[in-house]
Amino acid sequence: MSDIIFDVRNVTLRFGGVISLNDVSLHQDRGEILAVIGPNGAGKTSLFNSLTGVYQPQEGTINFTGRNGKSISIIGRKAYRVANFGVARTFQASRMFSALSTFENVKIGAESHRGIGVVGAMLHGPGTRRDEKRSDERTEELLKFVGLSAKANTIAASLSYGDRRRLEIARGLATDPQVLLLDEPAAGTNPSEKVELANLIRRVRDNMGVSILLIEHDMKLVMSLAERLYVLNFGGVIAEGTPEEVRANPVVIEAYLGSTTEEAESI
Amino acid sequence: MTELLAKPPLRRLLITIAVVAVIELMTGPPGSNTAPTAGFKGSFAEHASFFGLFRTQRWVLFLFLALVGWGIVMVWMTNGPRVRVTLNKWLVVPRKFTSTRPVRWGVLGALLVVAVLLPHIINSPFWQAAMVEQIAVYVLLAIGLNVVVGFAGLLDLGYVAFYLIGAYTAAWVTGALPLPPLFNHALNPFWAIPIAIALVMITGILLGAPTLRLRGDYLAIVTLGFGEIVTIFANNLYGITDGSLGSKLIPHPSIHLGPLKYVWGLKPVPYYYLALGFVVLFLIVFSLLEHSRVGRAWTAIREDEVAAESVGINPLKYKVMAFAIGAASAGFAGVLTASQSNFIFPSSFTLTFSINILVLVILGGMGSIAGVVLGAILIQTVTEWLNNGQHWGYQPSDLYIYLGALLIVMMIFRPAGLIPSKRRKREILLSEADHENSHMDEVLLGDDT
Amino acid sequence: MGAFGHYLLAHLDTLKHEFWALFVGGVANGLLYGMIAVGYTLVYGVLRLINFAHSEIFMAGGFAGYFVMKALVGASAPSAFASVGLIVLGIVAGGVAGAVMAALLERVAYRTLRRRNAPRLAYLISAIGASYFLFNLAGKEFGHIAVSTPQPYINHAVFHIFGAPVLMYYIIILIAGVIMFIALDRLVAKTRLGRGIRAVAQDAETASLMGVNIDRTIAITFIVGGALGGAAGFLFAMGTGVVYTMGFVPALKAFTAAVLGGIGNLRGAMIGGLILGVFEGLCVVFVQAAYIDVVAFGILVLVLLVRPTGILGERLGRSA
Numbered sequence A: 001m002s003d004i005i006f007d008v009r010n011v012t013l014r015f016g017g018v019i020s021l022n023d024v025s026l027h028q029d030r031g032e033i034l035a036v037i038g039p040n041g042a043g044k045t046s047l048f049n050s051l052t053g054v055y056q057p058q059e060g061t062i063n064f065t066g067r068n069g070k071s072i073s074i075i076g077r078k079a080y081r082v083a084n085f086g087v088a089r090t091f092q093a094s095r096m097f098s099a100l101s102t103f104e105n106v107k108i109g110a111e112s113h114r115g116i117g118v119v120g121a122m123l124h125g126p127g128t129r130r131d132e133k134r135s136d137e138r139t140e141e142l143l144k145f146v147g148l149s150a151k152a153n154t155i156a157a158s159l160s161y162g163d164r165r166r167l168e169i170a171r172g173l174a175t176d177p178q179v180l181l182l183d184e185p186a187a188g189t190n191p192s193e194k195v196e197l198a199n200l201i202r203r204v205r206d207n208m209g210v211s212i213l214l215i216e217h218d219m220k221l222v223m224s225l226a227e228r229l230y231v232l233n234f235g236g237v238i239a240e241g242t243p244e245e246v247r248a249n250p251v252v253i254e255a256y257l258g259s260t261t262e263e264a265e266s267i
Numbered sequence B: 001m002t003e004l005l006a007k008p009p010l011r012r013l014l015i016t017i018a019v020v021a022v023i024e025l026m027t028g029p030p031g032s033n034t035a036p037t038a039g040f041k042g043s044f045a046e047h048a049s050f051f052g053l054f055r056t057q058r059w060v061l062f063l064f065l066a067l068v069g070w071g072i073v074m075v076w077m078t079n080g081p082r083v084r085v086t087l088n089k090w091l092v093v094p095r096k097f098t099s100t101r102p103v104r105w106g107v108l109g110a111l112l113v114v115a116v117l118l119p120h121i122i123n124s125p126f127w128q129a130a131m132v133e134q135i136a137v138y139v140l141l142a143i144g145l146n147v148v149v150g151f152a153g154l155l156d157l158g159y160v161a162f163y164l165i166g167a168y169t170a171a172w173v174t175g176a177l178p179l180p181p182l183f184n185h186a187l188n189p190f191w192a193i194p195i196a197i198a199l200v201m202i203t204g205i206l207l208g209a210p211t212l213r214l215r216g217d218y219l220a221i222v223t224l225g226f227g228e229i230v231t232i233f234a235n236n237l238y239g240i241t242d243g244s245l246g247s248k249l250i251p252h253p254s255i256h257l258g259p260l261k262y263v264w265g266l267k268p269v270p271y272y273y274l275a276l277g278f279v280v281l282f283l284i285v286f287s288l289l290e291h292s293r294v295g296r297a298w299t300a301i302r303e304d305e306v307a308a309e310s311v312g313i314n315p316l317k318y319k320v321m322a323f324a325i326g327a328a329s330a331g332f333a334g335v336l337t338a339s340q341s342n343f344i345f346p347s348s349f350t351l352t353f354s355i356n357i358l359v360l361v362i363l364g365g366m367g368s369i370a371g372v373v374l375g376a377i378l379i380q381t382v383t384e385w386l387n388n389g390q391h392w393g394y395q396p397s398d399l400y401i402y403l404g405a406l407l408i409v410m411m412i413f414r415p416a417g418l419i420p421s422k423r424r425k426r427e428i429l430l431s432e433a434d435h436e437n438s439h440m441d442e443v444l445l446g447d448d449t
Numbered sequence C: 001m002g003a004f005g006h007y008l009l010a011h012l013d014t015l016k017h018e019f020w021a022l023f024v025g026g027v028a029n030g031l032l033y034g035m036i037a038v039g040y041t042l043v044y045g046v047l048r049l050i051n052f053a054h055s056e057i058f059m060a061g062g063f064a065g066y067f068v069m070k071a072l073v074g075a076s077a078p079s080a081f082a083s084v085g086l087i088v089l090g091i092v093a094g095g096v097a098g099a100v101m102a103a104l105l106e107r108v109a110y111r112t113l114r115r116r117n118a119p120r121l122a123y124l125i126s127a128i129g130a131s132y133f134l135f136n137l138a139g140k141e142f143g144h145i146a147v148s149t150p151q152p153y154i155n156h157a158v159f160h161i162f163g164a165p166v167l168m169y170y171i172i173i174l175i176a177g178v179i180m181f182i183a184l185d186r187l188v189a190k191t192r193l194g195r196g197i198r199a200v201a202q203d204a205e206t207a208s209l210m211g212v213n214i215d216r217t218i219a220i221t222f223i224v225g226g227a228l229g230g231a232a233g234f235l236f237a238m239g240t241g242v243v244y245t246m247g248f249v250p251a252l253k254a255f256t257a258a259v260l261g262g263i264g265n266l267r268g269a270m271i272g273g274l275i276l277g278v279f280e281g282l283c284v285v286f287v288q289a290a291y292i293d294v295v296a297f298g299i300l301v302l303v304l305l306v307r308p309t310g311i312l313g314e315r316l317g318r319s320a
């Protein structure tokens, strides 16, 4: 039995007259680095938003299966519930808590799934203090993991693009996810940062056992990282396969030629 | 003409004169509907003392003030930034000193000692009463509203409802309402405190759960409506609240706990200590909360709700929590007021009141506990001083004009308040820096962990 | 059948008898709500903000109209011709006062913050401050007691529908409201000014790239909404009188109307106003007068929770 983490079937998402996702079916195996590519406006971010409960598709099913084998349906659930099931994400235009420090950003992720405990928080009891210590340790660990230890006390808004991406990854990882959704993590980063980012993503999967779902326009990065990929165009899946298969697929080349030659050339 | 107006110095002069003219109106004599121009005329034409030197018409005096103000503005415009930089340089060492832990605790301790000794330093009965009714009560309300507006970023314009419910709970529990108390057994108001706090928190949850998913400005209007409705009910449900007659004969609180026996009476000072105890309690609880997971979650929601949800924070739950927790201190304040004064009237719990409390929070600094306490003490002390005796023809109803103007002025010139909360200040500056990158340096000064 | 059934039956009977009288009054009130609601909707369209100080624009119109009437209406009833002239004058006075007030508000409480790109909360607070400042200043200058406006007409029943009298006052509101609303609708739909307003409402950034002067458009939007609100203030003042706090309740209801019709949607504002006015009018049969405001407010909460886009949906150029 193959171990599927995300199972998306016949999902259609509309905004008024605009169809963002059109009968999309795809799946991701546990532990896989899966990529979704496609020209601008293809519906990639919409797919992510549907997978995380931010958008509610009108048709189709999305099933998420946890490590414990329990399967839940994503559609109809609130985004925070989905996050609590073990789905973490980053955003295309990075969204941090910009007035807080790097450390606090990640810590918010680390403690968010620990229940609320207002009374504990008000009284600052021993249990709360223990929790707090654990979150601090976890935060430090993750900052080290993504290479932001030196900037722990920097205000998030003043981080560079590359650092913001890493901060978002650390914050997502802090929630102890089973799958991490990355929406164009390499956008706005320089070539050397891209290499580091690719290594980081691989380490997330290898060391933490977190599956990766990746949206990326940088084909070099996608081709070197992804084990399998889906190509979206006009809201529909037009191709699927290993990087080699997709690269050779005439439909894909056509789709990209239709949009920007630059990207087509990079395939 | 327009070219001339475009010149900054002249523009500033005209703006200064306009502002001063408004102040002239605000401080001038009142008019009436039979003499609608009397106030305007009097504000400019009435005679006033020119700093004790000679008597002249008000407009001369204010024109002089406008010119002085303009001069100050001009000097500040050219030298302000430099002065600020120098000042910051000079302040680096003292700031470092005051931000160390022992110093902070020392300052807090000293303030507490002053607060405890205050009734012995101030002997005037007027001020002793004011310290309870006008200052302590308002501090309690301000720190509670600060949880909602400052921490969670929710504009609640119906906060007075919780104060009202607290006060009526005191009346109900002690058997002063037509509605019979629990088990038909009247308790003394001391027991009303926990009951009132529990009740307002439950009300907060019930009101908050459906409405707090609304966007900020909708929420403001809905809470405003709720505040009105609660007052309307209190005013009209004669069978439960005695309606507009209000509730009289609410007894003073007392404690009989084993060897501990104490009866609060007519004198204000014992109430002052009761209030002070609760103020300290709420301050500790709220500031622990601010720096806890809950406080961070509130900040996260305030800054970016979508991102907060993406890490598993349930925004509605935290907002409702802020609503309920913020209500607690208003509930206590209600009991305090009711049991000290022995009577309550629905007409004293109006929208005006909610806005008064909002002004205290805004002046002090949204999200800054120290700021909010300072804001409340400052405004309430000045108000009481103005109300106590004759001051330049000031009338109590003028207060609201000043408070409204203060809200606008604060939003234009110092949106983060007198003692800004670091997080809030950064948020505001960041939002503005999106616009104009020049602010960035200021924003990124200083770490706070 | 319980006591509640009897209660309902008895009241339904009253409703049957009073229906048309209440209906007519409700329509008149509804038109006033709609005229105020238009101001909320216009400002919301261009700024995505609720103008909390709109109630004071209404109040300004009320006072302006009141003083004009007080100065010009004599002891004896004016001739029909003079009557029309006075009413038009009152509407113009109210409209001008409302427009001036709106322009000042925009300049002081909004534009200063817009320049700095302040957070949303700041606008709400400064508008609340402005509202508070203005109505209390009005109280200081014009007294704190309510007074009634001298009426420039004889308020007799002009005709009857289904036995219910239609008073002169209602007819004035109806004519004034319909003319103003049609004028506004044409203005926004047909003129260059209206195109500017719609362009800013749709996408301010693109509009400014296309050469629309954003500052000016926003100011004019305030002024247009203010003129209608001020005129409504005068019409209201003729029936109910003036007092410095007169803006609060009608404005809250007008806001409800705007939300009910779909905030940002001009026709929605008018329809929402009519629905609310009539509904409220009929409710008088079932609830005590003191609770009428509670009913209106209940509608607001219900609409916001169940269908926040209102009946016609948010619009003014925005796509779905």
Ligand SMILES: Nc1ncnc2c1ncn2[C@@H]1O[C@H](COP(=O)(O)OP(=O)(O)OP(=O)(O)O)[C@@H](O)[C@H]1O
Pocket (backbone or CB within 6 Å): A015, A018, A019, A020, A038, A039, A040, A041, A042, A043, A044, A045, A046, A047, A092
């Ligand atoms: N909230 C929304 N409201 C209306 N339309 C939307 C919304 N979100 C997405 N869309 C539409 O759905 C389509 C797909 O958008 P989406 O953002 O998913 O594309 P994308 O593949 O992520 O593009 P890009 O590479 O530019 O990020 C677009 O036509 C977009 O306009």
Ligand SMILES: [Mg+2]
Pocket (backbone or CB within 6 Å): A044, A045, A046, A092
């Ligand atoms: Mg995208």
